[in-house]
Amino acid sequence: MVRWPSIVAGLRRFMRRPPWWVIAVVVLAAVTGVMAAFLGRSVIQAAIQGVVVGSIYVLGASGLSLTYGIRRFANFAHGDFMTVGAYVAFTVNVLLGQNILWGVILAIPTVALLGMLLELSVFRRLEGRPVAALIASVGIALVLQNAISAIFLPDFLYLNVSVPRDFEIANTGLSFNWIKGGLTLGVSFTLIVFLHVMLKYTTLGKAMRACADNIDLARTSGVNTRNVILWTWAISGAFAAVAGVLLAIIVNVNPLLGFFVLLFLFSAVIVGGIGSPYGAMIGGLLVGVVQKLSNVGFGALQRAGLIEGGSVYEPAGAFLVMILVLLIKPEGIMGATRARIGGRAVWRRPRRRREVVTSGRP
């Protein structure tokens, strides 16, 4: 039976200091509202676009967050995992003429296997050396990008997917696209729910959480950490593959597809909080919306004559938010890991006075 006192107590706690993600969403909604008041409908349209693009970030960032949490390093090749997924889908869809669904079905295990392969050959040996692993992942990213360029050549390519035209939402003047918008949101939502269910209720999911929390403890408690790590890479790769295909549907297929969104993915993971897939989810949406809002915002600044470039600066908005988060609350919205070296950032200033130092000389 649900008890009244605990509900009231919970609500009181909520009111006194609501969880950070609620604050973030409320602030973002407020900013959107203010901007819309000044700049009109395009802001709302941008917010919708932001949610769509954000849901791709959510997929990518969730996968990134999984490996970040369990292997404790920033995988700079994750964007290229997405690119590989897109190209596998392209091969199946365009070169072999099959339905895009087959493309996705083939892309998922391909990238999953890629991730597991890299874990076995490279990242396993770099345990305990997070910076070295980061650098290695950059090297791998380079190899992947250029291998794709060498095979497919760096031209922009397009998936063979029929995309219906945008339709207007109920006379509001806002447009929405069933495939680019609806499919993306739908697929992302489904996969996120799947991830949540898996992490919370399955044995593997619980083992993954345990390993991300304290891998030595997990190992001594009997968890087969090597397998769990491999599975984590597989799931991370699978999510990356789907995100890559979705991105390819919206944009196009090119060798730098995933690398271009990598910084946005990292922004999402940082804003949301490293090591928390739920943080990645909220972070992804926030980054997407901020990015599109700043598209409109910078466009306005351009029209006002303050700056020359306009909507081109949309990455800058997202990156600035990420940098702000890093400076003010580096653990992110939902994170709990230590982000700073040493303790307090600000010390009391010692008073400089010339004093005679007497010391016991050794």
Add this chain to the structure above:
Amino acid sequence: MSYVVPATILAILALGLDIQWGKTGLFNAGVAAFIGIGAYTFGMLSTGQFGDPLFHWSHWGPGQPIDLIVAVLAAMGLAGVLGALVAIPTLRLRADYLAIATLALAEIVRLVLKNERSFTGGDQTLAFIPRPFAGIVPPGWASDGVFVLVAGAIALTLLFMMLYLSRTPWGRALKAVREDEEAAQALGKNTFILKLGAFGIGCAIMGLAGALMASFQQVIAPDQFVPYTTFIAYVVIILGGSGNPKGVVLGAYVFSLFGWGTQQIKAYLPSAFALRIDFVNQIVIGILLVLFILFRPEGIMREEKYLARK
């Protein structure tokens, strides 16, 4: 000439990054931005307000071209100061966060360089940047030769400075920060000031490299200052020997040789291969990087051991 000068400039760049990464362990992923700032500062100051006659973009700047030496010092100073400003809030972040933050900042800088056209010439490039001794030496072979000497002298001086600094207490304190920052703090070092100094000086040197690049190429564009540029600097240091100035310089020349060699081979390859050789080049670099990180992270020339009494 397409080899020696770019290699020397790369060596100078790498020496700057080596102070930050090799000696102090600071992962500055925004190298490209500091080079760009140095290049554009030098370019704008040395061309004065002369627009690009082809496209009639006018660049901000003083009414007259400014003496080259002052322009170079300004480039170094601005890059160094901006580096210090960036460092103040970000240096307490752990390595991977610092990398991501600096990478993001570098991208913002590149976007600004590209889009604020009346300021920088944007995509239309900043052109007609002078070479040293431009009045005395005719363009072409002679000017190239003079530049080799100038760049080489600068690089050599810097190399000796770095070797000296490595043996000073300052260099030692930086190594301590790299090895274990908390232990260095517990031993009495003000690690924040040390890191700030290393970051600022490193960025100033990167600005110098940018200025030299601008002067040599005589034309610069924002898309030269992309993350890949930063990546090359790291490859040079890691392969050549992080923490060892001689190793780093060696790495720069070897790496440049590889790139230059690839370009030379291009002419002799059938078109299908020639098209792809650049990609293969980068694949090789990526694989080498991974191999070195796995099996020889100290690089070809490891850091020299400190022997007090030789």
Add this chain to the structure above:
Amino acid sequence: MPGSEPTIAPILEVRDVSKSFGGLHAVDGCSLTVRPQTITGLIGPNGAGKSTLFNAIVGLYPPDGGEVLFDGRRLDGLPPYEIVRRGVIKTFQIPRELRNMTVLENLMVSGPSVAGERLLDLAFRPRAVRRQERELIDRAEHVLSLVGLGPLGDEYAKNLSGGQKKLLELSRALMARPKMVLLDEPVAGVNPVLTNHLLDVIEGLRQRGLTFFLIEHDMDVVMKRCEWIIVMHQGRTLTEGTPREIKANPAVIESYLGA
């Protein structure tokens, strides 16, 4: 008899210091004093908060509440490098040697800023820098021979044995020319011969004016070498006294059994 001696001002005063991590109150209103030129022991069961208290004293974890006074002046809230400059230094329980630097470098880098570490000095006072460097090398070699690590000066710190790394911790602390040294389990895992040698060195230094405050679990060591013992339990002081008094105190025994 205590009470018949003239009261000596304590060199270290901890007043009601607290430090929590998350919900865990590691140090919970702890107060104690340490008299100058003594070897004072700090004992207590695991989790009593001893190491945390040491970290709070030297500024690695700023205390959440309370004050720390050294020589009558406040230490709490100051950055670690300033606390070292004032004369207090701590060793690490698990040695944190600077691995890829030589033993000599490890020593030379210990202590408050030297002229050569400031860039302005490097540029404008090269002679002072050179002179201080020579002094540093001399002093470092002297400390090394005092402690017994003499021939290992040019060895990379990562190549030392466990016991040698403990000696390195102590030598680095001494290089900082401290007035008081906080030792966190200085002889844990060290063989008995080396242990005695270490403790003899410490006693010798004490006679020349240093104060030592040490955490140790080896009761033999504590009882034989400390002239005063403070007992911590659950984040605060339980009791203090001479070794004999502590040995006989039932509350102390109970805290160890109960924890």
